[in-house]
Amino acid sequence: MTKDHDEVRDLLAAWAFGALEPADEKKVPLHLAECEDCAAEAERLRETVRLLDGPQGPQGPQGPQGPQARPAAETLPLALRSRRATARVAAHAAPYAAAVAGLKALLPEAAGRWSTPVVHDWDVHATLAHLLAADEPLADRLGIDTRVRPPLDIDADTPWEDAWNRRTADVIAHEYGRTPEETVADWAAQADALLATPEAHDPELAAHAVTLMGMRLPVAEHFLVRAFETWVHTDDIGRAVGLSVPPPPEAHLWQLVRLAVRILGLSLGPTAPPVLFAVTGGDEWVLGSEDEPVRAELTLNPVDFCLLVGGRYAPDEVPRGTNGDEGAVRNVLERAASLAWL
Missing domain, CATH: 1.20.50 (Pheromone ER-1)
Known part of the structure; x- marks a missing residue:
């Protein structure tokens, strides 16, 4: 049993x-x-x-800058009622399938507002182009043809951050020469192709590790990374056009939380001041050194934690519960925020 x-x-x-x-x-x-x-x-x-899939109720957790950062609470009843069923995939790819379906549901509501500022210096069109570029490394590794030509031509020893920044800038510039609808179509086609790969359906095939975006993870966890980024940018676009986007379903959210905690623990390393880290409604982890007593306790809401790791909260702004050494807590929060490249 x-x-x-x-x-x-x-x-x-x-x-x-x-x-x-x-x-x-x-x-x-x-x-x-x-x-x-x-x-x-x-x-x-x-x-x-x-x-x-239906009319939305009250707004969920606040955005990273408080209630004034999210425009008046409109919802997505029509778009979400018409949302296509998510692809039939294995559990590791289900969060990405759901995130893709959510963004597909939102985009018709953004029609005619493609130049609305969203995040960084990107408007809605550029944010979609960014996602097209961001899905590209996993798509390429799984044998899917690059949607944007020419593909990135850069020295193999170039630091991944520099290579990534150049590629996303190139793709955005390329997509600005096309219509937003063409960009949406290519993003959706690439996402659907990813969800059609054998690795999206077979956990054994998805268990092999590859290095993408500076992280060596199983392909299954790279699908979670794609889900994470797609959801964050869907929320970015929703807030920009005045629509409330729900967080991922609870089970998907916890898959993202566990992945983020593991990456955060690896980033902190075994010598950081130990902090007992809890996510409300979930588990607890000791981050940092295992050779000395815990110096502090830190508790975050799961959505707030993901937004912190996604770069949508500054370390000193994220709502939190703390106890003990504030320096040790600050080290964890700053390291979590530093993981963001979205």
Whole structure:
């Protein structure tokens, strides 16, 4: 039962989005009939998907600059009701499939407002071009043809940050010579191609590690990175055009949180002052040295933590609960914010 329980819990997000593999379609309902905990979690996830597909209720967590940073609370009922079903993919790719579906639902609401400033010095059109470029390294590694020609021609020993900045600037410049609708079509086609790869459907194929954007991770986790960035930029665009974008479904959000915590722990290394880090509603981790007593405690909301790692909060602005050595806490917050390249 424990093995089945763990397996089914990992499948609940895909179940809620109708993205189960055929082999799992009988397993999940049978387990839900016997397990009250999983049934309750499944019901919460299904309700989240229902809300995503229908009229939105009150606005969710505040944006990184407080309530004044998000325009008057409009919602996305028409767009989200017409959102296409997410692709049938494995659990590791389900967050990306959902994020792509969410952005596809939002973009019709941005029509005619492509020049609206969004983030950095990008408008809506440039933000879509940025995502087209950002998906490109994983697409290229999985054998998908580059959508923007010519592809990046840069020395192999160029630091990845420099290579990435040059490529995204080149793609944005290229896309400004095309219509926003053409950019949207190419972004959507590339995203759909990623979700059609064998690696999006087979966890074993997605288990091999590759280095992209300076990070050596399993392909499965690179799909989570793509989900993370797609959601953050969807939220950017939503706020820019005055629409409230919901956070990822709970199970997907926790997949992003766990990945971000692991990357943050690796970035801090084994000698940083140890901090007990908790994400509300989830687990706790000791970040930093394991050879000395914990110096401080830090608690963040899961959405706020993801926005911090995504560069949408400054370290001194993110809402948090703390106790103990403020210097140790500040070290964790600053390191988390430094991970952002979005």
